[in-house]
Amino acid sequence: QKEVEQNSGPLSVPEGAIASLNCTYSDRVSQSFFWYRQYSGKSPELIMSIYSNGDKEDGRFTAQLNKASQYVSLLIRDSQPSDSATYLCAAENYGGSQGNLIFGKGTKLSVKP
Amino acid sequence: EAGVAQSPRYKIIEKRQSVAFWCNPISGHATLYWYQQILGQGPKLLIQFQNNGVVDDSQLPKDRFSAERLKGVDSTLKIQPAKLEDSAVYLCASSRNSNTEAFFGQGTRLTVV
Numbered sequence: 221q222k223e224v225e226q227n228s229g230p231l232s233v234p235e236g237a238i239a240s241l242n243c244t245y246s247d248r249v250s251q252s253f254f255w256y257r258q259y260s261g262k263s264p265e266l267i268m269s270i271y272s273n274g275d276k277e278d279g280r281f282t283a284q285l286n287k288a289s290q291y292v293s294l295l296i297r298d299s300q301p302s303d304s305a306t307y308l309c310a311a312e313n314y315g316g317s318q319g320n321l322i323f324g325k326g327t328k329l330s331v332k333p
Numbered sequence: 334e335a336g337v338a339q340s341p342r343y344k345i346i347e348k349r350q351s352v353a354f355w356c357n358p359i360s361g362h363a364t365l366y367w368y369q370q371i372l373g374q375g376p377k378l379l380i381q382f383q384n385n386g387v388v389d390d391s392q393l394p395k396d397r398f399s400a401e402r403l404k405g406v407d408s409t410l411k412i413q414p415a416k417l418e419d420s421a422v423y424l425c426a427s428s429r430n431s432n433t434e435a436f437f438g439q440g441t442r443l444t445v446v
Contacts, residue, residue, distance in 0.1 A: 224375075228373075262439070263424060263437035263438060263439050263440055264376065264424075264437050265437070266434055266435075266436075269434075308375050308376075310375070313378070313389075316381075316389065316431075317364065317381070317388075317428070317430075317431030317432060318428060318431070318432060318433060318434055318435060319364060319366045319381070319426055319427075319428045319431070319434075319435030320366070320378060320381050320388075320389055320431075321376075321378065321435075322378075323374075323375025323376050323377070324375050325373065325374050325375050326374075326375050
């Protein structure tokens with residue numbers, strides 16, 4: 221199993237719907253997780269970080285972490301066409317720092333008007 | 334506050350040639366990262382600096398890649414000689430310290446032909 225795995229998609233949702241992005245991880249990463257958004261041809265931008273089991277909400281975004289199942293997810297409520305991008309799940313490397321990250325391949329999200 | 338600056342934005346070289354990329358981090362940021370992002374994949378960490386010292390270069394192909402941050406500010410990443418598989422976007426990121434969020438630059442897109 222790779223350290224961080226994501227379904228590459230594409231995931232297509234209608235405008236206003238909830239988009240659910242999922243990520244699994246192995247024992248080879250630490251317990252700090254990050255979701256980045258990357259528009260085509262642009263650099264990754266941090267959306268959410270999560271370190272504890274449970275949910276963390278920020279505006280339309282909710283990150284969920286389940287350490288027992290080794291599962292991280294990102295929910296986007298009231299999806300907008302401007303949310304169309306690739307979403308990267310990342311885990312902090314053991315002994316590393318918040319920028320020393322192991323990324324998944326990313327899930328491409330398309331929000332249809 | 335100015336973001337992470339990288340140059341050039343684009344570079345096309347022939348295989349076996351050498352190339353260098355430059356990064357100027359956000360002012361006051363002590364930690365600097367170089368990532369390689371191959372098309373369709375997530376970024377992969379190549380090297381992490383703390384001030385002018387190397388913290389992690391475990392994934393840097395040292396037979397052809399080198400990086401330096403001599404004065405603890407700007408950094409250069411060099412590839413010599415380049416291979417076709419080095420075609421990627423090279424992203425520089427910086428953070429205030431190792432425990433804070435990393436911000437990415439726009440990247441340098443390298444094409445090796």
